[in-house]
Amino acid sequence: MNAFAPIAASETPDYAGLTVTPEGPVLGAEISGVDLRHPLAPEIVAAIRTALLRHKVVFFRDQDISHQDHVRFGRYFGDLEGHPVTAHVPGFPEILHIEAADGMKLREEIVPIVRAANKWHTDVTFRPAPSMGGVLRMRQMPAQGGDTLFADTAAIYRDLPDQLKDQLATLKAEHDILQSYGYRVDEARRQELRAAHPVQAHPVVRTHPETGEKHLFVNKVFTTRILGLPEDEAARLLAELLDRVKTPEYQVRFRWTPNAVVFWDNRATQHYAILDYWPQERVVERVTIQGDVPF
Numbered sequence: 001m002n003a004f005a006p007i008a009a010s011e012t013p014d015y016a017g018l019t020v021t022p023e024g025p026v027l028g029a030e031i032s033g034v035d036l037r038h039p040l041a042p043e044i045v046a047a048i049r050t051a052l053l054r055h056k057v058v059f060f061r062d063q064d065i066s067h068q069d070h071v072r073f074g075r076y077f078g079d080l081e082g083h084p085v086t087a088h089v090p091g092f093p094e095i096l097h098i099e100a101a102d103g104m105k106l107r108e109e110i111v112p113i114v115r116a117a118n119k120w121h122t123d124v125t126f127r128p129a130p131s132m133g134g135v136l137r138m139r140q141m142p143a144q145g146g147d148t149l150f151a152d153t154a155a156i157y158r159d160l161p162d163q164l165k166d167q168l169a170t171l172k173a174e175h176d177i178l179q180s181y182g183y184r185v186d187e188a189r190r191q192e193l194r195a196a197h198p199v200q201a202h203p204v205v206r207t208h209p210e211t212g213e214k215h216l217f218v219n220k221v222f223t224t225r226i227l228g229l230p231e232d233e234a235a236r237l238l239a240e241l242l243d244r245v246k247t248p249e250y251q252v253r254f255r256w257t258p259n260a261v262v263f264w265d266n267r268a269t270q271h272y273a274i275l276d277y278w279p280q281e282r283v284v285e286r287v288t289i290q291g292d293v294p295f
Helices: 044-056 067-077 109-115 155-159 163-166 178-184 187-196 231-244
Strands: 018-023 029-032 057-060 094-099 133-140 149-152 172-175 198-204 206-209 214-216 223-226 251-254 261-263 268-275 282-287
Touching: 018 044, 029 044, 029 187, 044 057, 057 251, 067 094, 067 133, 067 282, 149 155, 155 214, 178 187, 198 206, 214 268, 261 268
Parallel strands: 029 057
Antiparallel strands: 018 029, 057 261, 094 282, 133 261, 133 282, 149 251, 149 268, 172 198, 172 223, 206 214
């Protein structure tokens, strides 16, 4: 798809024989008719990308993929990256091993803390070039609970008052890895993380490089402050913007099933993993696709 040429809502895209079923009126679609255990033809990869750009998050059911399959699928859409804190699958540095909150294994004494701190976020915005997307595979799921919510940050932006849009157009905000991960490591490791990942300033509103849509680009996990405003005003504005993602009308809820795979556009969404399943366990694995510098 050409940059800045989004599919109009009235158009019928070419999905190369795949079935793409919308899961919500705002975002999300389930894709069937493809087996991710096998290499994909270029036209199938292009169809999945088209569905992703249109729906922002796509879901695949009954995909008992191996680690090699997982890596291969992610690489169709770009180079993969690891993570400076979250553990990876042994032998597969591209695949993150994620349990519960921020990759921490749950214990009874920390559940009330991490549950209250569970946050809407866009992944790795502490990087100069945050990731393009994530591909998440369910490995171990609870009998009930553990759903994931996704929110459309373009829809959120579109509903902002015009006066606020004008104000945000030139503003940047700081994104800091220590906001989320600093509490998990000792002081020496915090200093290492700060040296390797200095605070980044990204636009409060970014332009999607493939569709041209405008997206609100601040999140609770990594955004620490909005620049260029008095401190009190900046704090109030950030709180107001972060609150908007909680509105259900901008969201879709994915209920996991065994061997489900989810692929989201990290440039266009925020997500929230619901921690409602303790003392059961939930283990997922993710490959992360390298992205571009927001503008």
